[in-house]
Amino acid sequence: MSAATWTSFIKSIASYNGDLSSLTAPPFILSSSSLTEFSQYWSEHVDLLLEPNFITEEDANKKKEPIELLRMLAVVKWFISTLKSQYCSRNETLGSEKKPLNPFLGEIFVGKWIDSSNDQKLGETILLSEQVSHHPPITAYAVENKKNNTILEGYNGIRASMSTTALNVKQFGHALLEFRNLNENYLITLPPLHIEGILAFNPYVELEQKSFIQSSAGYYAIIEYSGKGYFSGKKNSFKCRIFSNFENSKKKENALYTISGQWSEKSTIAKGHSTPSSSKDEIFFDASIEKPQQLTVKPIDEQHPLESQKAWLEVANAIKVGDYDLIHNAKSKLENNQRELRKKEEENNSKWNRRWFDEVDYKIDENLNNENDIFINLSKMANLSIKNVPSGVEADSSKNKEVELMSHWRFVPENFDNEKEIKI
Ligand code: 0T9
Secondary structure (H helix, E strand, C coil), rough: CCHHHHHHHHHHHHHCCCCHHHCCHHHHEEEEEHHHHHHHHHHHHHHHHHHHHCCHHHHHHHEEEEEEEHHHHHHHHHHHHHHHHHHHHHHHCCCCCEEEEECCCCCCEEEEEECCCCCCCCEEEEEEEEEEEECCCCCEEEEEEEEEEEEEEEEEEEEEEEEECEEEEEEEEEEEEEECCCCCCEECCCCEEEECCCCCCCEEEEEEEEEEECCCCEEEEEEEEECCCCCCCCCCCCEEEEHHHCHHHHCHHCEEEEEEEEEEEEEEEEECCCCCCCCCCEEECCCCCCCCCEEEEECCCHCCEHHHHCCCCCCCHHHCCCCHHHHHHHHHHHHHHHHHHHHHHHHHCCCCCCCEEEEEECCCCCCCCCCCCHHHHHHHHCCEECCCCEECCCCCCHHHCCCCCCEEEEEHHHHHHCCCCCCC
């Protein structure tokens, strides 16, 4: 590895304009998978994702807690379990965070999690991920389990800026988790993060600030992140407090439960607002024991040309060989094809058809701006903005006043039910 190419790379991120594709990174820091694949990280603990469906009144009686609170705790556990996959998996498989491929418009990534348990109570869970926008890059996804009538859907995009040593990243979008048999829904916000270790050739993610989880039953969770050198001094630390509702969250003494520890390792839970003791209190989640379940993806030769691994195959192979010219040529071919497509669309006055997702404008569509909309309802309960502001921005924040746009990407299940070309 030459220090010169790294230095010029650092310079290119110093003048970074938020557009991933403008970064010309040296081959060794390139990942051969695209951001559309990242949607799978939401569901590598499918059992935990589906767990609320299996909590019984008997469990609630035993714990002397309302069943809705036990379900909230289960959702929080699942959410904590997703973080290691989302933010540490590249470091584990590739040695460090690497620059993902920038998905093209219409790129898709699909797969399934097979239920390998004896009782088959989970059933099959499928992943649909689609690049719904290229400028700015936005990925939408749905994780659907028909057997348990459970759908997780969401979308995400980033805005990034470079400080002296780190790349600061704000996430846009959110996730909605629907337990249709239980008539219970959750809104989940995405935390800001920064990429640390760039100057030391060892980029890794550190989460910042907070995530919020709002349950339609009222329960409200705040997850606060800190890295090395903050309150516990350990990397990937968090503290989560669960309240009966948003109002009550204004005083931490109102917390029903407090969870703390490392999301990439172990965390503990205790009743009330005090920080649990890592030696005495009950273990909440241990990421080093509970291994993620990998998504099953079709072999590349059975994939559709729009499927990520097939579309990027030549580029991925070039990255593996580490040949800059090969990478550049393969990428240019793909990008030129995309430019051609956009040009034709412009000539025909047509636009690219999104496959499984729809952009919903909450300003125009009055029908959606009513009490039946899950997103509107949960956002109101949690005092969160419904505008296109960074995920987790409060409704009364000044950032909310600066933005007019109110459009969000939504899963259209019928589109997938009528899907003829893409096999899972
Ligand atoms: C949504 C996730 C997101 C995508 C990635 C910031 C980042 C692109 C966005 C936010 C997922 O649900 C969660 C995980 C990791 C995030 C990526 C980490 C990262 O480094 C990239 C950025 C854009 C870069 O690739 C910069 C180059 C890097 C290797 C620094 C030298």
